[in-house]
Structure formats: C-alpha cells, structure tokens
Amino acid sequence: MKGSLFRITQAAILALTISAGAAVAAGGHGHAGHAMPAASAPIGKAGDPARVTRSIDVDMSDAMRFTPASIEVKAGETVRLNVRNAGRIRHELVLGSDADLKAHYDMMMKDPGMRHEEAGAISLEGGKSGQIVWRFDRAGTLSFGCLEPGHYAAGMKGAISVL
Structure with missing residues (x-):
C-alpha cells in the first residue's frame, strides 16, 4: 500500500x-x-526608462475606475505610467487593444489566479504602486483595463489617444 x-x-x-x-x-x-494583450498591442512596445520624456500618474480605485481614464500622448513619446492602487483590493493595469483585453478578461474569469507583470501590465495589491514604461510608436488608440474578475465588466477601463 x-x-x-x-x-x-x-x-x-x-x-x-x-x-x-x-x-x-x-x-x-x-x-x-495564452498570450498577453500587450504582447500584441497594436501601438507601442516596452520603453527604455532612460528615454522617458514624461510621467503620467494613474490611480486605480475600488470604485472600479482609473483616474484619469483618458490619456493623450504623442507618437514617438516614451512615457512612464506611475500606477497607484488607491484601493484595498488587487487591481491591475493591462495595455492592449479592446479585442485583446476582452479576450484576456474572459480567460481571467476562468482562471482568476493569473497575475500580470509584463512590460505592458502591472498587478498591484491595495496601497501599492508601480510603473509601466511604454513607447508609443504611432498614432491611434491603445486601451487599458483591469482584468481582475468583475473589474473590467464593471467599467474599469480607459484609453490612451496617441496623436
């Protein structure tokens, strides 16, 4: 036995x-x-921290919102997103197209234990902060969202307009 x-x-x-x-x-x-949305993001790629032209503060809250939810940058700009979870529960900011974020959110609903720590994503516990450095290589719109189960569907999303 x-x-x-x-x-x-x-x-x-x-x-x-x-x-x-x-x-x-x-x-x-x-x-x-499965692939991360940012890996196939139509606009941009991980940026070089030494080439950051400006920083933008983004807060995440338990009200299922990003502040700001709308950001404007210039094509060719390398930006540091200073992301802060002002809430008590885990939130994340994931860059990608609307279609990629929706598809990945559906996967997160099936496997809520996944965490994102790639160049175009950050997952933060309540009260924590982190950064994403991204180079926006051409004009268009890049979306972002929190893919924690229930958060994206509750409206925790935003967009970056690249001019």
Whole structure:
C-alpha cells in the first residue's frame, strides 16, 4: 500500500511538473499558455526608462475606475505610467487593444489566479504602486483595463489617444 501511494504521488508530481513547464514554454509567463494583450498591442512596445520624456500618474480605485481614464500622448513619446492602487483590493493595469483585453478578461474569469507583470501590465495589491514604461510608436488608440474578475465588466477601463 505504501509503495503504490508513493508511486501515485510521484506520478502526480511528474504530471504537474510537465504541465507547468509546457504552460510556461507556450505562454512565457505561466498564464496557461495564452498570450498577453500587450504582447500584441497594436501601438507601442516596452520603453527604455532612460528615454522617458514624461510621467503620467494613474490611480486605480475600488470604485472600479482609473483616474484619469483618458490619456493623450504623442507618437514617438516614451512615457512612464506611475500606477497607484488607491484601493484595498488587487487591481491591475493591462495595455492592449479592446479585442485583446476582452479576450484576456474572459480567460481571467476562468482562471482568476493569473497575475500580470509584463512590460505592458502591472498587478498591484491595495496601497501599492508601480510603473509601466511604454513607447508609443504611432498614432491611434491603445486601451487599458483591469482584468481582475468583475473589474473590467464593471467599467474599469480607459484609453490612451496617441496623436
């Protein structure tokens, strides 16, 4: 009995290890193999902190809002978003197209334990602050949202107009 329980435990550990490794290999960040919205963001990419031309403060609140929810930047500008969670619960700011954010939000509803710490995303506990440095490479609109379950649907989203 002891031997078979040990073998079952070993097999379960091996299966979990292989499945976790496959998820990381496929997605690069442990999100069950799916891509982050910012990775396919139509406007911009991670910016060089040494080339930041200005900083913009963005607050997240438990009222499910970003302040400001509308931001304007110039094409070619590298901006530091100083993101602060003024609330008590976890919030995040994730950059992407509306379609990417909606699709990723649907995935978050199925796996609420996912966390975002990539170049175009930040997840913060209540009272914490962090930064995203982003280079806006061409004119258009880039959206952002909190993909924590219930938050995006409650209106926790905004847009960056790149002029």
